[in-house]
Amino acid sequence: MKPGKLSANLLLIFIVLLSIITLLYDLLEYYSATRIDSWSYINEFFSVSALLLFFVYLKSRKLFSHDLVQKNLINIVKLLAGLYLVVFIAQQLLDPSFSPAVFPNPPETLPSLIYANLIALSAIIMFMPLLLSIRNLMYFKHRRRTTLYITLVLAGTALNSLFTIITNAPPAISVSLDYNYRSLSGDNSLFFFLNNAVYLINLVLLFILATRNSWVTFLSRRDKYIYFLLSLAIISAIIFLYDFVFGKGLAYHSLTLAVFANLAYFFLIFYTILASFNLLLQLPTARVFERKMREVSSLHRLSQAIAAEFDYNKVIQMITEMATEVTESKFTWFEIKDEHNGRLSIVASKNLTAAEISHFNRNNNNPVSHQILSGKKSVLVNHLSKSPEYVHLNNWKKSIGSFLGVPVMNSKDQVLGILFAAKSENFGYDPDDVNMLEAYANQAGIAIENSKLIQNSLERERMEKELQIAREVQMRLLPQTIPSVGRLEIETLTITAYEVGGDYYDFYNHTGDEIGLIIGDVSGKGTSAAFYMAETKGIIQSLASIHASPREILINTNKILYRSLDRKIFISLLTARINTRTMELTYARAGHCPVIHYSGSAGRSEILQPPGIAVGLNQGEIFDQILTEEVLTLQNGDILAFFTDGLSEARNELGEEFGEERLSSFLSAHAALSIVELKDRLIDEILRFLNGQNLHDDLTLILIKI
Amino acid sequence: MSNFEVQRHDFREGAVVYLHGFLDAHTAPRFEEALVNLIHENRYKIIVNMRSLDYISSAGLGVFMGFIEEIRDKGGDIKLSNLSTKVYKVFDLLGFPALYDICEEEGQAREKFNL
Structure with missing residues (x-):
């Protein structure tokens, strides 16, 4: 047994013990006529203790929930029924009679004495939880001063008890008028007056407290009916209990309990009557209230559901399905406006067949929709067969009797689409339904907009990811090391722009004194450029092992690539072979940027641009015919620069291009530098030229010093 | 930056398309759209004037390649x-x-087309 339960049980044992002691004394007094002086005070003390202990017991068991109205109401009904039953059975069995001569009225028979004790016990056991339940109901909605009034009433009850004990007479208004105040002595008249005054104040406060019944409003319509009828039964039951409180047993047993029961009784009757009255008043508006509640809860559910759903199509479907519940309609459908051509089409529906949807979307000439679209106002048609202007809807779907269409707008007041609800019967909607669906549509508009935003940002994220993959592929396709061939000094530079370009370079067939190199640029950007680049690399690497001539390599590359390339895509390529033994550069250019050759002996640079068209532009005959292979004799100290248009077309803020000339004269001016220094100096030069502007394309550069 | 405009001037079974500004990956679809429209209208004698x-x-450049086969x-x-x-x-x-007829003046192109 848990300690809490143990002490709770101890409390119960204590209460029973106290009741037994008072019963024993009553018996003793009844049979022996002995009286213990001031016993009545001890008796009162016991009764009050029992009452308070029971209160503590109830508190410790936490039997009553605060927020569940129904549970509290059922408790009240049960307790009242129990009390009613106990009092009724006790009266039938014990047939109590009390002498009316003195106050408190002594019992005339032994059963009456037992009856008095029993009633006192039930007053403790039943009234206390009853009042606690009502207190919970009162706190359904916290209002100022409720707690203050309760405290005042409790204090007042204590005062009433005290005064009643002192005067040994009840407040005049609390008892049957036939009671005589014979025993009242002159000294007590002040207390008697005070007792009545406090009693009156108590009644007023109890009445005020009895108005705290706002829980009534939030009951469902059905419950309102049930509790109203129940409240009538309860009132009758309470009226029957009049005897229990005003009859003579309780006062004889304990004045305190009598006062407590008396006040509790009044409170109970006030509270029940006022609640009953409030229930009655709210019955006519119950339907409207329930509707509003449903509206709020459906909007709440919508926003909840939508918060968990990012998929645009699912959001639309959800909105359409929930609209059926909101308006209690048979059919709902959602026409969405196409952002580009403004056409409306059904994208989601409830209880429409696929054939109906496609028929509607095909014809796409619904004047109602256009009316709503242009007017941005709802349309309600309650008797479709009598509204000739909308008769086409009946041709479309026979079973529509009445329908309602509301525009769904975004935050910029643009119509996103139209939500339709329809019923088979005529006059299915009232103005309240229009308001409700409009409120719902507002919420839906926000939800749709949100899902679009989320989808856009997901899309963007996906594209960024794709871009990153493309960039990784591109980087992996480029040579990871620079081959060393004879005395050749080789340096490469790759600067990537934000968008992945199609720049590509590679080395092939490098032996002790010969090296092949290829540089190119795939038109287009992103993943597709990276993909074509990979294809190109594969083709060239395999062709390079068969063909020695740069021209042959390009011709065969074009033959193979032309078949697989998208017609809008082409690849500029330049292949070159440098032999350090023969000191020859053999090269062919298929639409790529020229080669810049700095001749150490001449002290100047030359731009070499032999004829050739880009790969992918022509099937072969023109390509092969035009492509020219050239051979250039090199000398020590010569510099070769291969590059892509990312370098030559790099633009500064004035829109000027870096250009081949600038590169050419740069080489002439700094030819004496080592290749590494030359590259660093060139990077500085490019950055100075750009002056903070971004590159709009990838930039690739290969510098070779002989 | 993407200042781009397409205008056209129709001649019988042909048309002159005037391009203004920057034709890059972002503006290419608009040029493409203009060519698609011409093809829909069965105007296959097309002159692209690049004066501005x-x-x-x-x-x-890819846009030209995308349509040239069909037009020819x-x-x-x-x-x-x-x-x-x-x-x-x-x-x-x-x-x-080597692949396209590039004329100095629009007039020469029209003469060749008999427009």
């Missing part, structure tokens, strides 16, 4: 005219002069 074209990127199959052609030195350089670099 400031820049053309590879994506812009239908007995038409795309002729280019009034290229600025800078724009001509781009065409030349890629070898376009």
Whole structure:
């Protein structure tokens, strides 16, 4: 047994013990006529203790929930029924009679004495939880001063008890008028007056407290009916209990309990009557209230559901399905406006067949929709067969009797689409339904907009990811090391722009004194450029092992690539072979940027641009015919620069291009530098030229010093 | 930056398309749309006047390639005219002069088309 339960049980044992002691004394007094002086005070003390202990017991068991109205109401009904039953059975069995001569009225028979004790016990056991339940109901909605009034009433009850004990007479208004105040002595008249005054104040406060019944409003319509009828039964039951409180047993047993029961009784009757009255008043508006509640809860559910759903199509479907519940309609459908051509089409529906949807979307000439679209106002048609202007809807779907269409707008007041609800019967909607669906549509508009935003940002994220993959592929396709061939000094530079370009370079067939190199640029950007680049690399690497001539390599590359390339895509390529033994550069250019050759002996640079068209532009005959292979004799100290248009077309803020000339004269001016220094100096030069502007394309550069 | 405009002037079974500004990956779809419209209208004799074209990127060049086969199959052609030195350089670099008829003036192109 848990300690809490143990002490709770101890409390119960204590209460029973106290009741037994008072019963024993009553018996003793009844049979022996002995009286213990001031016993009545001890008796009162016991009764009050029992009452308070029971209160503590109830508190410790936490039997009553605060927020569940129904549970509290059922408790009240049960307790009242129990009390009613106990009092009724006790009266039938014990047939109590009390002498009316003195106050408190002594019992005339032994059963009456037992009856008095029993009633006192039930007053403790039943009234206390009853009042606690009502207190919970009162706190359904916290209002100022409720707690203050309760405290005042409790204090007042204590005062009433005290005064009643002192005067040994009840407040005049609390008892049957036939009671005589014979025993009242002159000294007590002040207390008697005070007792009545406090009693009156108590009644007023109890009445005020009895108005705290706002829980009534939030009951469902059905419950309102049930509790109203129940409240009538309860009132009758309470009226029957009049005897229990005003009859003579309780006062004889304990004045305190009598006062407590008396006040509790009044409170109970006030509270029940006022609640009953409030229930009655709210019955006519119950339907409207329930509707509003449903509206709020459906909007709440919508926003909840939508918060968990990012998929645009699912959001639309959800909105359409929930609209059926909101308006209690048979059919709902959602026409969405196409952002580009403004056409409306059904994208989601409830209880429409696929054939109906496609028929509607095909014809796409619904004047109602256009009316709503242009007017941005709802349309309600309650008797479709009598509204000739909308008769086409009946041709479309026979079973529509009445329908309602509301525009769904975004935050910029643009119509996103139209939500339709329809019923088979005529006059299915009232103005309240229009308001409700409009409120719902507002919420839906926000939800749709949100899902679009989320989808856009997901899309963007996906594209960024794709871009990153493309960039990784591109980087992996480029040579990871620079081959060393004879005395050749080789340096490469790759600067990537934000968008992945199609720049590509590679080395092939490098032996002790010969090296092949290829540089190119795939038109287009992103993943597709990276993909074509990979294809190109594969083709060239395999062709390079068969063909020695740069021209042959390009011709065969074009033959193979032309078949697989998208017609809008082409690849500029330049292949070159440098032999350090023969000191020859053999090269062919298929639409790529020229080669810049700095001749150490001449002290100047030359731009070499032999004829050739880009790969992918022509099937072969023109390509092969035009492509020219050239051979250039090199000398020590010569510099070769291969590059892509990312370098030559790099633009500064004035829109000027870096250009081949600038590169050419740069080489002439700094030819004496080592290749590494030359590259660093060139990077500085490019950055100075750009002056903070971004590159709009990838930039690739290969510098070779002989 | 993407200042780009397409205008057209129709002649019987042909048309002159005037390009202005920057033709790059972002503006290419608009040029493409203009060509698609011409093909829909069965105008296959197309002259692209580039008098006020400031820049053309590879994506812009791709547009020509995307339609040339179809147009030539239908007995038409795309002729280019009034290229600025800078724009001509781009065409030349890629070898376009071997594939397209590039005229100095729009008039010459129209004469060749009999427009």
